Amino acid sequence: MRKNTLLFLIAGIILLLLFPVFLPRFYVYLLSIILLYGLLATSLNIVLGYGGIFQFHHAVFYGVGAYGTALMLTKTAMPAILAFIVGPLVASALGFILGIICIRLSKLYFGMLQISLGSLVWAIVYRWYSFTGGDDGIHGIPIPEMLSSYIGAYYYTLIITAVCIFLIFKIINSPFGSALQGIRDNPVRSEMIGINVKRHQILALTIAGFFAGVAGSLFVVVDNTVFPDMLFWTLSLEILIMCLLGGWFSFMGPMLGAGVIVALRTFVSTYTVYWALVLGVLMIFVIFFLPNGILGYFEERFKKVFMGSEIKE
Amino acid sequence: MIPPGILSQIFVGLSRTTILFIVASGLSLILGVLRIPNVAHGSLYMIGAFTAFTVTKIFGEGQAAFWMALIIAPLFVALISLIAERGMFQFLYEREHLMLLLLTFAFSLVFGDLVKLVWGGEYKSVPVPAIFQGFVPLFGGLPFPIYNIFLLVAGPVVAVLLWLLTNKTKIGKIARAAAVDREMVGAVGINVSWVFAIVFVIGCLLAGLGGVLVAPTVSVTLGMDHNLIIEAFLIVIMGGLGNIWGAMLGALIFGITQSLGILVWPQFGIVFPYLAVVVVLLFRPTGLLKSTW
Numbered sequence: 001m002r003k004n005t006l007l008f009l010i011a012g013i014i015l016l017l018l019f020p021v022f023l024p025r026f027y028v029y030l031l032s033i034i035l036l037y038g039l040l041a042t043s044l045n046i047v048l049g050y051g052g053i054f055q056f057h058h059a060v061f062y063g064v065g066a067y068g069t070a071l072m073l074t075k076t077a078m079p080a081i082l083a084f085i086v087g088p089l090v091a092s093a094l095g096f097i098l099g100i101i102c103i104r105l106s107k108l109y110f111g112m113l114q115i116s117l118g119s120l121v122w123a124i125v126y127r128w129y130s131f132t133g134g135d136d137g138i139h140g141i142p143i144p145e146m147l148s149s150y151i152g153a154y155y156y157t158l159i160i161t162a163v164c165i166f167l168i169f170k171i172i173n174s175p176f177g178s179a180l181q182g183i184r185d186n187p188v189r190s191e192m193i194g195i196n197v198k199r200h201q202i203l204a205l206t207i208a209g210f211f212a213g214v215a216g217s218l219f220v221v222v223d224n225t226v227f228p229d230m231l232f233w234t235l236s237l238e239i240l241i242m243c244l245l246g247g248w249f250s251f252m253g254p255m256l257g258a259g260v261i262v263a264l265r266t267f268v269s270t271y272t273v274y275w276a277l278v279l280g281v282l283m284i285f286v287i288f289f290l291p292n293g294i295l296g297y298f299e300e301r302f303k304k305v306f307m308g309s310e311i312k313e
Numbered sequence: 314m315i316p317p318g319i320l321s322q323i324f325v326g327l328s329r330t331t332i333l334f335i336v337a338s339g340l341s342l343i344l345g346v347l348r349i350p351n352v353a354h355g356s357l358y359m360i361g362a363f364t365a366f367t368v369t370k371i372f373g374e375g376q377a378a379f380w381m382a383l384i385i386a387p388l389f390v391a392l393i394s395l396i397a398e399r400g401m402f403q404f405l406y407e408r409e410h411l412m413l414l415l416l417t418f419a420f421s422l423v424f425g426d427l428v429k430l431v432w433g434g435e436y437k438s439v440p441v442p443a444i445f446q447g448f449v450p451l452f453g454g455l456p457f458p459i460y461n462i463f464l465l466v467a468g469p470v471v472a473v474l475l476w477l478l479t480n481k482t483k484i485g486k487i488a489r490a491a492a493v494d495r496e497m498v499g500a501v502g503i504n505v506s507w508v509f510a511i512v513f514v515i516g517c518l519l520a521g522l523g524g525v526l527v528a529p530t531v532s533v534t535l536g537m538d539h540n541l542i543i544e545a546f547l548i549v550i551m552g553g554l555g556n557i558w559g560a561m562l563g564a565l566i567f568g569i570t571q572s573l574g575i576l577v578w579p580q581f582g583i584v585f586p587y588l589a590v591v592v593v594l595l596f597r598p599t600g601l602l603k604s605t606w
Contacts, residue, residue: 054411101591104598108410109554112350112546113594119543120587127580233543237352237418244415274430280422284401287416291408 016158020151028150029222032157034262036218039161041242041254042168043211048240049248050172051204052184054111057118058212058239060098063231065091065213067125070138070226080144087220088213094121095209099202115233122231137227141220153222160218164211169251171207180204241279245286247293256295319576321455326572327565328461331468332527334564336541337548338475338557339519345555346492346512348410349402352417354520354545355538356424357394361386361524362533363428366437379442383525390521391514398513403506425538434535439528460529467526468561471519475557478515488512492555547586551593553600562601566593 020028044058069087072078102113125132132138147156171177183190183197191197220226229235238261246257261279268275290297340354364386372378397420405413441460448456479485487508491498499505531537548567552559567586574585593601 056414101594105594108344108348108350109550109599111414112550113590116543116547116550116590117587120584123583123587124581127583232539234539237415240411240415241418274426276422277426277430280419280426283415283419283422287405287412287419288401291412 013162017155020154025150028154030263030266032150032154032218032222034259035157035161036215036222037239037242037258037262038255039164039218040212040215041239041246041258042165042251043208043215044239045243045248045251045254046168046172046180046208046211047201047204048243049253050177050184051180051201052107053201053205054107054114055205055208056111056115056240057233057236058208059233059235060118060121060231061091061095061209061212062216062219062235062239063125063226063228064094064121065216066219066226066230067132067138067216068213069217069220070141071132073141073143073220074138084217087217088210091213091216092206092210095212096202096206098209099205103198103201103205115236118231118236119233122228122233125231126228132228135228137225139225141224141226143221143224147221156221157218160214164214165255168211172251176200176203238279241283241286243293244283245290245293247296247299249292250295250299253293253295257293260294317455321451321457322576323569323572324451324457324465325461326575327568328464329527329530330564330568330571331464332523333541333544333548333567334468334561335471335526336520336523337545337552337564338472338560339516339523340545341549341552341555341557341560342475342479342519343513343516344549346488347406347509349413349417349513350410350546351516352414352542353397353420353424354417354517355542356421356428357390357517357520358524358527358541359428359533359535359538360393360424361390361521362439362528362537363432363437363524364389364521365525365528366432366439366533369439376443379440379529382439382528383522386525387518387521390524391518394517395510395514398510402513403510406509421538421542425535429535437533439533441529445529464526464530468564471522472557472561475519479557484508484511544586547590551590551600553602556600556602559600559602 016031019031023031040058040062043061044055047053047055065087067087068090069083072083072086073080076083098114098117101117102110105113126135128134143153147153172180179190179195179200183195183200187197216226216230219230239258242257242261243254244257245260246255247253264282265275265279268278272278286293292300336354336358340351343349343351343354365382368382368385369378372381401416401420402413405416445458445460445463448458449462451457477485479489487498487503488511491503491505491508495505498508544567548560548563550563551566552561552563566589570585570589571582575582577585
């Protein structure tokens with residue numbers, strides 16, 4: 001079992017590394033977008049699936065990370081590497097601040113306040129023409145030579161995403177991750193055994209903000225643009241759907257969900273302008289028939305098959 | 314004394330927030346009883362506005378057109394919400410709230426595209442009804458639109474009616490009991506499912522009503538739902554979930570901070586209501602007035 005997983009992993013990595021060799025430019029670009037959205041959805045899942053916190057407006061951190069990187073690249077003469085670090089750091093600082101303000105409230109209340117304050121950030125970005133470019137955003141961001149080609153951007157996205165996913169995996173399986181899941185399942189009992197619930201949750205929000213910011217900085221590399229819609233709340237809910245569709249109790253679920261939704265959006269949009277309608281109907285189906293997501297569904301099935309055979313023996 | 318120009322500006326702002334209040338009170342009602350953060354509320358408001366456009370067009374320029382819209386559009390929205398509630402939402406009440414939120418989001422996506430499909434993407438305008446056209450001199454002789462006075466009256470009227478409904482009628486009392494303990498209400502032999510449906514429909518009807526009332530003051534267009542729902546969320550959070558007077562107080566604070574903010578700093582006037590929310594929540598984490606849960 002363990003060996004199989006490892007083999008799958010290695011095969012997957014080799015495949016991902018080889019894609020640009022035989023795929024046309026458009027698909028490589030699409031794959032980069034899928035990877036960074038996957039990272040974004042996985043970062044949300046740290047707090048949503050593992051922390052049980054209703055982070056309704058996660059796109060804010062993605063957008064702030066992207067804007068932070070873009071502004072550093074366009075407005076300052078600092079080395080580019082610094083921009084890719086500052087963006088996510090600003091996003092995680094914002095995650096920390098919003099976390100402190102919102103964490104005192106209970107579940108649904110938290111989510112609603114978070115979506116509102118996130119919209120405040122959106123409003124500021126949208127209005128601040130002289131600094132953020134207002135509703136136009138920033139275009140033609142100067143990217144370092146090495147990453148400016150689509151293949152360079154793809155490999156950069158792939159490496160950073162892989163590293164981040166690995167780090168998130170380590171965090172989830174660390175004592176901190178276990179404490180977080182304990183809080184999700186029973187906050188009162190966790191408090192009783194000496195876990196500082198609020199501090200753990202705020203730390204989780206900060207970490208999630210950081211990785212969302214990384215995803216944002218990846219978008220700058222892949223697309224060379226930023227725009228205010230990256231912080232709009234509809235995108236946040238779209239990320240939530242990615243988590244739901246893939247399965248938020250499975251580690252790779254959000255990644256899968258992101259892949260399905262981004263791919264579907266790209267192909268549906270070539271046929272019709274009513275992508276939102278398609279997404280809405282798809283969501284209704286998922287909510288009613290696949291409440292644990294695609295991966296959750298398969299895990300359940302396999303568990304049943306496995307357990308069934310065990311009983312027979 | 315406050316200069317009349319500023320006073321006039323504030324009152325125009327306040328008349329807009331009465332619409333926000335009407336929409337937010339519906340949202341608050343649904344949140345308080347059903348605990349659904351209804352993202353589709355904004356879409357229903359938009360459908361209300363577009364329906365008002367169609368109805369006024371059918372009835373022409375006559376006096377009756379606006380009043381017909383005021384009756385037909387909210388009922389149309391109520392019908393849509395009834396179908397959605399009976400067809401979809403009622404099966405999910407036992408599940409996590411997150412699922413309900415995502416379902417309402419799915420509906421807002423579907424509604425948004427259906428509106429685009431039915432009415433198209435162009436700007437639509439609804440005429441101000443004849444008896445409310447024109448201005449009256451108020452605040453040191455500055456002209457004040459009559460329609461806005463009508464709005465300023467409509468808000469409190471809706472508030473009082475809603476208060477009477479939830480506090481003085483049997484259905485309102487049952488709904489409030491169901492908000493606190495759904496199972497217990499079911500145990501004494503009341504069909505809670507239908508109570509929830511009625512509350513949901515009334516809440517959505519208010520969204521439609523807000524849409525009709527706003528239609529003559531703005532250009533009716535796609536995307537008018539997106540900003541409104543966030544503003545309504547803010548108002549509800551500020552006032553306390555499920556509390557009608559809280560929604561009213563929240564709307565007042567929202568309106569005043571916004572119109573003052575625009576006077577002080579036009580570019581970032583939009584930011585001030587958000588700051589007000591943060592300040593309120595720092596001191597009262599569950600809103601200004603007592604929430605139902």
